[in-house]
Amino acid sequence: MMRLLLIAVLATACTDVYDYDPTSAGEAEGTDRAPRGKTSSQFLRAVYADLIGRAPETYELVISFQGTEVFRFNANEEALLSNSLEGLGDSLPMRNLMVKGLLHSAEITIPDKSAVTSRDYIREQFRRLLGREPNTYELEAFAAEWEKDPAVGPRTIIRAIIASREYQSQ
Numbered sequence: 001m002m003r004l005l006l007i008a009v010l011a012t013a014c015t016d017v018y019d020y021d022p023t024s025a026g027e028a029e030g031t032d033r034a035p036r037g038k039t040s041s042q043f044l045r046a047v048y049a050d051l052i053g054r055a056p057e058t059y060e061l062v063i064s065f066q067g068t069e070v071f072r073f074n075a076n077e078e079a080l081l082s083n084s085l086e087g088l089g090d091s092l093p094m095r096n097l098m099v100k101g102l103l104h105s106a107e108i109t110i111p112d113k114s115a116v117t118s119r120d121y122i123r124e125q126f127r128r129l130l131g132r133e134p135n136t137y138e139l140e141a142f143a144a145e146w147e148k149d150p151a152v153g154p155r156t157i158i159r160a161i162i163a164s165r166e167y168q169s170q
Contacts, residue, residue: 058075100155
């Protein structure tokens with residue numbers, strides 16, 4: 001009796017039929033999507049977070065002459081730098097200069113070349129900046145330059161990764 005009651009309940013509960021329109025998500029397989037670069041603001045926020053661990057700040061600048069305040073204004077790092085980058089036809093060279101400046105600022109600590117091993121440091125920076133391990137080619141190319149050229153060190157690795165199309169379009 002209980003079994004018949006259960007079958008009757010299930011049979012009546014499953015009578016609704018729903019018809020959904022076909023859907024699609026993303027792009028068709030095999031379609032190559034060209035990477036879309038970060039906007040200047042996105043790039044600045046990412047670089048600041050990745051390199052110095054903070055967002056661009058707004059602060060107050062005071063200009064004084066002979067001990068008397070002459071001018072006071074707010075300086076928004078992101079707005080000032082972003083507007084400068086937006087005013088250029090190709091902002092990539094200026095982005096690279098900004099990264100170089102940040103890498104030499106007092107807010108960041110970069111180890112000396114002699115304090116780290118090349119492959120370990122390269123792997124660490126790929127994970128930190130790109131969220132993945134370097135492939136064999138990338139690792140060997142970076143390591144070969146590290147070992148061949150005394151000028152190539154931690155700052156060079158970071159600058160190369162940040163200048164990459166992959167970082168610029170994440």
